[in-house]
Every structure is written in structure tokens, then in C-alpha cells.
Amino acid sequence: MTLLQVRDLATHFFTRDGVAKAVDGVSFSLDRGEILGLVGESGSGKSVTGFSLIGLVDPPGKVVSGQILFDGADLVAAGEATLRRLRGKRIAMIFQDPMMTLNPVLRVDTQMIETVLAHAPMSRQAARERCRAALAAVGISSPDERLESYPHQFSGGMRQRVAIAIALLHEPDLIIADEPTTALDVTIQAQILSEVQALCARSGTALIWITHDLAVVSGLADRLAVMYAGRIIETGDTAEVIARPLHPYTRGLIDSVPQGKRHGAPLAQIPGMTPSLLRLPEGCKFRPRCPRADAACLVEPALAELLPGRRARCVHPYLEAAEEALAASC
Incomplete structure (x- = not known):
């Protein structure tokens, strides 16, 4: 059952130097209990996408268009009071x-108990026991003693x-x-x-895991969405994306992960740097950094389904290699 649908989300930052399109037409969906890995280099728009989902983008940033449908309700159109009721309880x-x-x-x-009581009426002692169990679940020893400590x-x-x-206290939906x-x-x-x-x-909680670490997300996520310059440029089943990337950027990310079989060899890297969102x-x-770029890449490609369940935003994807590998695995 679909819990979250993001449709053409755009979040822009209005600066003195111009408009930075940190998130530019992002769309994806998430089912209950599903784990989505949102990956890419720093500056690709991953974190801003996450902040946009729960209304935490501060000026000069603003969600300028799109829909964020959470359990059928549009969070873009929701007021601050509605978002406050959702944050911490249903969305963490x-x-x-x-x-x-x-x-x-x-x-x-104090902080954890207040978080519990803000959304669940119970005694302070019961709330404290829930907090104690949550600390133990994340590997904190002597949780009773740690509850009485300060962050420093x-x-x-x-x-x-x-x-x-704290995020796990209410077993949120997302x-x-x-x-x-x-x-x-x-x-x-x-x-x-x-x-x-x-x-x-256990509880059907959906998870969006934002990271640049493909090694972590490859063993965690059900699906991957790869972001670059504010856009999703490839998406699909995690195992398939890792094994048979379609977009040259995705292949570059995977090739740059250190591997034991290349011990002593120079690490592969993607040439150049991520572009300024203002220019x-x-x-x-990705054209200025892409080894397969040509004149056809001067036209912005759409995010199209190139294989069953696999979408990529590329004029020259690694489609032949993916199809051969897919046929060999069948």
C-alpha cells in the first residue's frame, strides 16, 4: 500500500546571485514498510528533498511547486499546525x-519524555520506560544513567x-x-x-535513507533513487542498480567505491565537480563530466523507463550491458 507520493517537487533558494534549484522536479513513491535509498554526491539535493517533505526548509528556500501526498493528504498545502502534529509521531x-x-x-x-508525552497520553513513568527501551535498542549501555545525562x-x-x-519512540509511519x-x-x-x-x-514503517555511502545502502534499501543537481537521474531495485547501472553517473559512483580486488591500484573517480545550482x-x-556525452546531450533528457522497473535520465545509457547481464541472470 502506497504511503508517500512525491510528484514534481521543486524547492528553490532565492539568493542575491539568483535562484538555486536545489530540488527540481523530483518524483517518487514509497510503500509502507519499504526502504528507499536516496544517494548522490554532496550538493545533489538529497537533504533538501528530505527537509521539504516535512516542511523544514527555511528562507530563502521555498517549496515552489509539486505535491507531497502522505497517506492521501498533501503536505505542501498543509498548515504548520498539521505538520507539527505529524512530526515526531507519524513522520520522524x-x-x-x-x-x-x-x-x-x-x-x-527531559527531552525524550516530552517527545513521548507530546503525542501519547501516558504517565511520566511509562514514558520514561519507553525512553529507556529506545536507548537500549540503539546500543546505549546503562540507559537509566544515560537518561539523566546532558548531551555534552x-x-x-x-x-x-x-x-x-528519539525518532524510534513512536514507531512512526515514515x-x-x-x-x-x-x-x-x-x-x-x-x-x-x-x-x-x-x-x-515489524510495524510497516517506511524509511528514506539519505546517504552518499553505497556500501551501506546496498544492504539496506529495497530501491535506490540516484540524485544529481536536484534531479533523480536513475531509480530501480537496489540489487539491479548496483549490478547493472544504466546512468554514467551511477556507474561512476559505484566504480569509485574502494574494492579489495583493486588493492594498490588508484581509485576510480568521476572527473570534475558537481555544478553550481546557480549556473x-x-x-x-551531468554532460560536462560524462564520458559518453555528445551533441545529443545538449537537450535535457526525461526520466524514462528503459527496462522493466528501471528508469534513467540519459540519452546514452549503458543499456546494452544491462540487457546482456539481465539475460544471463535469467
Whole structure:
């Protein structure tokens, strides 16, 4: 059952130097219990897409067009009061910087208990027990003691785990996770990934995992949406996108991941840099960095279905290789 539908979402930042189209015509859908990986380089529009979904884009940014249908209701047209009722209970966001979530002058128990009581009427003792269980679930030892601590008494990784625990308190319908495991060690990262996967399977929570780390998302997400310069340029089943990328940018991201079989060899890299959103190139936005670009790429390609369940925004996709690999696997 579809929980979220994003249709032609556009979020622009109106600056003195011009209009930066951080999100430009993004569309995707998400079913209950499904995990979507939103990947791309820094500046591709991943985080702004996440902020746009729950109305957290501050001026000079503004959602200028499109629809965000959450359980049938359009969040673009919703008022702030409606969004406040949804945030934390039905939609939760885990920020990359935990200090955006935690108040430095309040104890952890105060912040977590207030989050519980804001959406669920219960005694403070019952709320405290829920908070204790949430901290334990994300690998925080001695949760009773940690509840009475202040954020500055935690390491960066511990603060992030607290922020993740807060997002899990109400088992929301949708979690938007903006690179939440960046500050965590590998062991805790694996524990967090296992916990969110179990939550999605158990309660039908849908998850948007925003990251640049393909290694993490390849074992977590059901589907991938690859972003570049504010647009989705490829989408499909995670295993298929990783094994048979269609877009040259997607292939460049995958090739740049360090692999043991290339030990000692120079790392592959995508030439050039992401373009300024104020001065985007004509036609395909990846054209100046693309090894397959030609004159046909001066026209902006549409996001088209090139294989069953596979869509890409490219004039010269790696279609032949994908079709051969697909035929060999059948």
C-alpha cells in the first residue's frame, strides 16, 4: 500500500546571485514498510528533498511547486499546525548533526519524555520506560544513567544514537534518515541498520535513507533513487542498480567505491565537480563530466523507463550491458 507520493517537487533558494534549484522536479513513491535509498554526491539535493517533505526548509528556500501526498493528504498545502502534529509521531527525521535534535541545556530524559508525552497520553513513568527501551535498542549501555545525562556528556556517536532513539519512540509511519550513521563506528552502525530494518518489517514503517555511502545502502534499501543537481537521474531495485547501472553517473559512483580486488591500484573517480545550482549546464546536467556525452546531450533528457522497473535520465545509457547481464541472470 502506497504511503508517500512525491510528484514534481521543486524547492528553490532565492539568493542575491539568483535562484538555486536545489530540488527540481523530483518524483517518487514509497510503500509502507519499504526502504528507499536516496544517494548522490554532496550538493545533489538529497537533504533538501528530505527537509521539504516535512516542511523544514527555511528562507530563502521555498517549496515552489509539486505535491507531497502522505497517506492521501498533501503536505505542501498543509498548515504548520498539521505538520507539527505529524512530526515526531507519524513522520520522524534523523538529522546528520545530532545537535540539531538535542537541546544542550536539557537532560536527555527531559527531552525524550516530552517527545513521548507530546503525542501519547501516558504517565511520566511509562514514558520514561519507553525512553529507556529506545536507548537500549540503539546500543546505549546503562540507559537509566544515560537518561539523566546532558548531551555534552556524550560523544558525537552517542549523541547520534540518542537522536535515532528519539525518532524510534513512536514507531512512526515514515522515517527520513539524513546520513544518520556517519559518526558511528562500524559495529554500532550495523546494530542501527539492523534495528531500523526490524522496525520496518515489524510495524510497516517506511524509511528514506539519505546517504552518499553505497556500501551501506546496498544492504539496506529495497530501491535506490540516484540524485544529481536536484534531479533523480536513475531509480530501480537496489540489487539491479548496483549490478547493472544504466546512468554514467551511477556507474561512476559505484566504480569509485574502494574494492579489495583493486588493492594498490588508484581509485576510480568521476572527473570534475558537481555544478553550481546557480549556473547549471545546458541540457543534461551531468554532460560536462560524462564520458559518453555528445551533441545529443545538449537537450535535457526525461526520466524514462528503459527496462522493466528501471528508469534513467540519459540519452546514452549503458543499456546494452544491462540487457546482456539481465539475460544471463535469467
